[in-house]
Amino acid sequence: MNKCFRKFNTKKASTCLLFLCLICALASFGKETSAKPTTVITIDQGTADPSIANIGQEIEFSASYSTAAQGSGYALHVCKSKKMSPDAFCRDGSWCVSDTFAIDNPLSCRFTPRADAGGSNKYFMVVCDNQKECSAPYSGTFTVNRSVLSLQTPEDISFKSVPFSFSSQISGNNPLGNLILTSINPENSGWSLDVTATDWQDSKDGDVIDFDGDGSTTGQLTTDLDAISIESSDPTDGIKQGVTASFTADVQTINIATASKKNGNGIFTIKNIKFDQFVPGNQQEGEYKTVLTFTVS
Secondary structure, three states: OHHHHHOOOHHHHHHHHHHHHHHHHHHHHHOOOOOOOOOOEEEEEEEEEOOEEEOOOOEEEEEEEEEOOOOOOEEEEEEOOOOEOOOOOEOOOEEEEOOOOEOOOOEEEEEOOOHHHOEEEEEEEEEEEOOOOEOOOEEEEEEEEOOEEEEEOOOOOOOOOOOOOOOOEEEEEEEOOOEEEEEEOOOOOOEEEEEEOOOEEEOOOOOEEOOEOOOOOOOEEEEEOOOOEEEOOOOOOOEEEOOOEEOOOOOOOEEEEEEOOOOOOEEEEEEOOEEEEEEOOOOOOOOEEOOOEEEEO
16 A cells, blocks of 8 residues: 555555545445345244225235244334345335334234225235344235225214103214215215114113104114214315204105215224203113114215
8 A cells, every 4th residue: 555655646646546535435335235035034924914904995915934043032024025134124114114123923003094005915025133233024915995985983882861751851062983984986876874773772671762763752863973074185175064953753764974076085084973862851770782884885
């Protein structure tokens, strides 16, 4: 190296050093294309459940593995390509990554697809330990349906009980819980969300209370939509919210919300639906139940 400096003046020597450093930088950059897999961690089996899902439907990725690595914890990376960085991360993005290093076997993580994941998708599972030793990728595919119309509802709703009375009573402000409506349709056909009900019936003795009476001498169920709200990261301007209404002989279906053809696509959380039940006096005591049916079309 000293001989090199003696042959050049100061200015040229600086140029020589810069040239040598540039070569070092390029050589270093070339080594960081991808982490090399190790043979001490092997994925024995990997699954995506379900392998065919709707937009907004959660997919669970799971990988069982064997290892002779010295790491005390392992993480699952479900990558969009087989390339891994030297720091043991998916170089081209991931579908999901398990939260923390763990000794669980199998390892799992979850992914909820949106519209941009529609169609067939490849995945590459990689298990890495906390020493940045990683398995070879385990590949597979999952499919996301491009068109879906679905609704998630609570399993039940508990109405406030009322004691036996010779006078009429109201069990009011009974919250339903959230409805999650998913509508993805390339044609933007819109949708309508409605609810129907059945008579209240005592599960033990079979006694019945009307749900669609006159609300004075006979029972009546009211769908309270005064405080309803619809939340979404997608546009909600084209959604018309329903109004509070009671079931009667003439009203057997109550509309909760309607989306126009232009603004019906997205995942919507519908909150603050409540129900009121008018109970006439002098009713048989019991544990009464009804069936609420929500329809999206």
